[in-house]
Amino acid sequence: MRIGILGSGLMGAKLGTIFARAGHDVVFSYSHSQKKLQKLARDAGKHARAGTPAEAASDADAILLAVHWSRVDDVLQQAGDLRGKVIVSCSLPMNDDDTALVVAHTSSGSEKLAKKVPRAHVVAAFNTVPSEVLFDVFEARRRKTRPSLVYCGDNERAKRVAATLIRDTGFEPVDAGPLRIARYTEPFALLVAQLAYEGKGGPELAYRFERF
């Protein structure tokens, strides 16, 4: 697939690199430093390049939205026409000092996002694990039991694309249902962050749902 990455923070950088290593064509975009994007692309190998948000989005089969919540409007505006696009979003609706959700309970960041881009297809994914575990899970992708990763969305085609990307990064995709379930998955992301950053044992934390 061709994947446009919007955002070059920890999640965008690491997921873009993993997508490229998994064989997808990746365009990194949206950094204040063009050099940083170029280095990211170089380090990610032959399947990756740097570009503008518009370049990242234009031919993309999937767009990964991985910017801070405060930058969502700006990056969407720069990305241009997103009609029909699959947007996989790992952006949590955090306040400016990253201590609390600014949207929750009666809505979610993912639903707010979907309202901003009504003609695109939003899937919430990759927001429930810390960036610190991503390379470890990718390296361990041939193990028999994989960690889970929940995703949700309202468009079936977009959800299949997201599930493929989740599988390619070494996780087992777990369909949590429609996009409104992000009202639960986004607080869950903060629970995982709490365990990862405040719990014992370091931030390389993942989770696995198991049926008995």
Added chain:
Amino acid sequence: MRIGILGSGLMGAKLGTIFARAGHDVVFSYSHSQKKLQKLARDAGKHARAGTPAEAASDADAILLAVHWSRVDDVLQQAGDLRGKVIVSCSLPMNDDDTALVVAHTSSGSEKLAKKVPRAHVVAAFNTVPSEVLFDVFEARRRKTRPSLVYCGDNERAKRVAATLIRDTGFEPVDAGPLRIARYTEPFALLVAQLAYEGKGGPELAYRFERF
């Protein structure tokens, strides 16, 4: 330990039975049918008996609060003086038709409960797994890897009591921090419920946090 169970629905009945089988002294209470409580106690074996909420609470080392959110005030009033008591609560703050949380985001059911009983010590636990998985996990308690169960609270002694009970039911206790983290664990409970009741594979669902 002596454990008083407030509430005889699925969670109260099953957890009380498991606590009794694990060797604790259990008092079942709070049902509209005294016969139901007596049958529960009989089925749970020699460590269990039926009683009133006041009897369940009076000598208890731990009280399991397992009533519907709409019954919390009533059962607390019937339980009487709870000064210094450890209250392990699995009651989620659900609306009357059990479709949504009535407290979330800026508070949680567990924090609301703690305000109702300021001299007791509230720990939120057992609310993040469906009742359908409880006996399975208890039966599998000798397996090498156990499912996780998150708990949170502000009193260290009460948290140690909760962790012991969690371990006795076959789960691995995962300390999620202070009681305000229930703002994340309660929506997480609804995510688990969504996966259990709307997902593929049946409601016997548990989860496990894993470090890489």
